[in-house]
Every structure is written in structure tokens, then in C-alpha cells.
Amino acid sequence: MTTPQRRPNVLVVMSDQQQAGTVDPAGPCQTPHLSELAERGARLTRCYTPSPICSPARASFMTGLLPHQHGMVDVYHAVPTFRADLVDGLPMWSNRLADAGYTVGYFGKWHVERSGEMERFGFTQDGAYFEPEDDYYAYRRSLGLAEKPVLSEPTRTVAQPGYRDLLLYGVTEEPVESTLEHFTVTRALSFLDSVVEEDEPWAVMVSTKAPHEPYVAPSAYVDRYDPASLPLPDSFDDDLADRPAIYRRQQTVWADLSPDEFRTATACYYALCSMVDDQVGRLLERIEAAGQLEDTIVIYTSDHGDLMGAHRLLLKGVPGFEEVYRVPMIVSWPAMIPPGQVIDDLTQSHDIAETIAQLTGHGLDGHAVDLLPRLTGEGGPPRQTAFAEFHGQRFSYTQRIVWEGRHKYVFNAFDFDELYDLEADPGERVNLASDPDHAETLRALAARLWQIAEETGDFTVTGAQDGTYRYLPVGPLG
Secondary structure (H helix, E strand, C coil): CCCCCCCCEEEEEEECCCCHHHHCCCCCCCCHHHHHHHHHCEEEEEEECCCCCHHHHHHHHHHCCCHHHHCECCCHHHCCHHHECCCCCCCCHHHHHHHCCCEEEEEECCCCCCCCCHHHHCCCHHHEEECCHHHHHHHHHHCCCCCCCCEEEEEEEECCCCCCCEEEEEEECCCHHHCHHHHHHHHHHHHHHHHCCCCCCEEEEEECCCCCCCEEEEHHHHCCCCHHHCCCCCCCCCCCCCCCHHHHHHHHHHCCCCHHHHHHHHHHHHHHHHHHHHHHHHHHHHHHHCCCCCCEEEEEEECCCCCCCHHHCCCCCCCCCHHHHECCEEEECCCCCCCCEEEEEEEECCHHHHHHHHHHCCCCCCCCCCCHHHHHCCCCCCECCEEEEECCCCCCCCEEEEEECCEEEEEECCCCCEEEECCCCCCCCCCCCCCHHHHHHHHHHHHHHHHHHHHHCCHHHHCCCCCCCCCCCCCCCC
């Protein structure tokens, strides 16, 4: 590959709660702009988030650290400060770029920390437009619309005794221009207009709320999908008998949904993914029109996934299944990354933090790995292990996950552990944790968990050595 003539620009687009299967070229979800982006660069098929909920995952994406290292272990707006508070003074990739002379902008959902003081993290004052709901409501009023979309059929609300009704999915006849995603990208395009003609490089992160629930999408996108033709996940009829009881408890939330309603929820979810894909197209079109696509690193990912019917579950949280932890990861840089790559190595979404920071020659010294040597063909050893953690969401469930090779180990301090052979059982229907034939694999992955905990200062694990906490199948001494 040729050496770039200037420092590359950076465009990051992060959706919310989008599972990796939605960008699978063989899948039913229609994302043509992302498919084209992958053809120009690389699609990383085994990219795992370090957390299944947004604030921890997003803080890791910005810092390159694991949640127990940066302090955001739950969603910041729903818990007291002591449960989720970003460690003060941590550098982010945006700081590194700003210090190197980049103009850095941020548009959309933030949820990384509590202050909202975006200039502390390298974002320019005029280019830090985050949590835009208030202005968005004013924008909708200017269009003659109510603050919330008016729904048409089909729609589905989940009702349970003593709880407020939960809107799961719905359709609106409003145009795409009325959506938060279109509004957010329009703001980002205005920022691009101000920087693409400058001599200095720029970086922009755009963060969408879609396809997060409720799955409410314009009918123009929902009409692209026939729910009856959408297959249910292979694990849909999994009774979870040998998995933690809390998983089965979560199944009861969705017990009244019929298979057809799961399919309709999926159609609305895919519709939102297609809508976000169109917004990516708007961003790429503007960069290409400025003649800068060749020298722009474009990264598309999501903070975490959605179960979307797998194991008859929806949303995310404590169930440690692939649909939640495996996220889209597409990286394009035509000047340096060979096109059409499909990379099956283990990677993690917070590796992007180190990858971007290294563009300046100053890394972040976290848990993350610089992906550029692998992407550009220069080599370098791939990750041997991926690691994720869950500290509970509102309630506390200590959980750690380790991936190595074909196997995945889920340590559940609150119930049964899990072990899966992802090659033989991609639907994670067979828990091998109690199978004597796999005891050696279980112990090896548990030993690796201890090692990562020690290396990264995960005191929840390393401090659990007294007699009342000895839950792992092997201790730290091996």
C-alpha cells in the first residue's frame, strides 16, 4: 500500500444495541452502505464488546480500558455516582488527536461519563453536540410534529402487573427527516462542511440511538421487510434448563409474545438498522464529495448487541450470549487498508481506542490492541483472548467472559458457569461446563480469567480468595 500524503481523517459511527449479524452479507438485514464500506476495507467478524451495556462499553471504546479500570461499570444516569463514575484524568483517543492538531467533533449520544464537559476530552466547543434530545424536540415542533412519533400498526406493548407498559415496537408514517438519527447526522454534516476544506486533519464521531428499543421505525423502512419471511434464531426454543436461573426469569418478560410478534419485532429492528445505514451513506457521500475518502479512516461499530429472539429473549443484560457481545466492526482506509478483507481473528471494540491513538504516535497504554498492523497487512500477532465483564445493571450480577479459540467461558458468581464450543454449537444451546470431557478446557479458561484479572487490577476477581468466595473451577495458583 502507498504511504498517505497527510495524516488521515477519522470518521467513527457508533450505533446503539446493534448485533453483528445485521451486517452479515448473507443475512436478511439490508445495510448496503455498510456492505460497500466493508468491500473497501475490512469486516472483523469476531469483535467483542467488553460490556453488554452502553456506558461501560462506550467508556472502554474511548479509553481503551476495561470497565473495572475506568470506573463506568453501569449506565451513569440510572445509578448513584459510586456505582459508575469515570476515573478522573484518563486520556481518550480524542485527547490524543486534539493534542496532535486534529479538529475533533462529537455528535449524538454520549453516555461515557457524567460531566458532559466535552472540551476536556478534546472535542471543539462548536463540534461537541451530544445528548441532542431537547433541540431535537424543538426541531420536531418546527416540522409541525409532536415530540414523540405517532404510531400506526403494527405496534406491541408489553404489560406486567405493577409496571408501566413497555413499548417494544411500532411503526410511524413520519418521514426519515423526522428521526433523531437524521437530525444528528445533519448536525455532523454541518461540522464536516466547516472542516473538510481546512489543511489540518479532522475527526468526527457520530453516535446514533437506533436501533435501541423501542423499535419504532418509519414505515418506509419497515416495509422493506416481510416479518413472515424472517427466520427465528436457531436457539429460539431453548429452555435454558442448565443455564443460570436469572436467564429463565428474563424469558418470562417476553412469555406472552408469539413467534410472529418476535418476527415483527425483528422486522422493526432491522428497519432501524437500515435507517442508520442510510445515514452512514449521507456521511460518506459528503466526505467523498470533498475528495477525502481515500485518506479517511472510517470505523463502524456498536456499543453492544441485542438478543433479538435468541433463546426467546430480547434486549441485553446478564445473559452472556453472542448476540449481545459480538458487535459489528468495519474499518476502511483506502490509502492503507487492502479492500475486501474478512478478518476472523479475535478483536475487541475498545481496540479502536488504541488504534486511533497510535495515529499520533502516543498510545493509551490500556487493555486495547492497535489493529492497524493487522489491517494494513504489516502483520503482528492477533489477540489470543477476548475478555468482557458485567457488574450488574441496577441489580448486581458479577460476571466475566473469556473467549479463546473456539471456546467461550462465562463465570457467573451468582449461579451455574457456562462453557460453549462456538464452532460446534454457534447457537450456544449446549452448556459444557459440567461435562467431564471438557473439564480441562474449563480450568484453562478459568486460569486465563485469573491472569487477566491480575494483569488489569480486577479486584472483584482477585480479591475473591477467601473460603466464602471460591466459586471458580480453579484458583489463581492454577
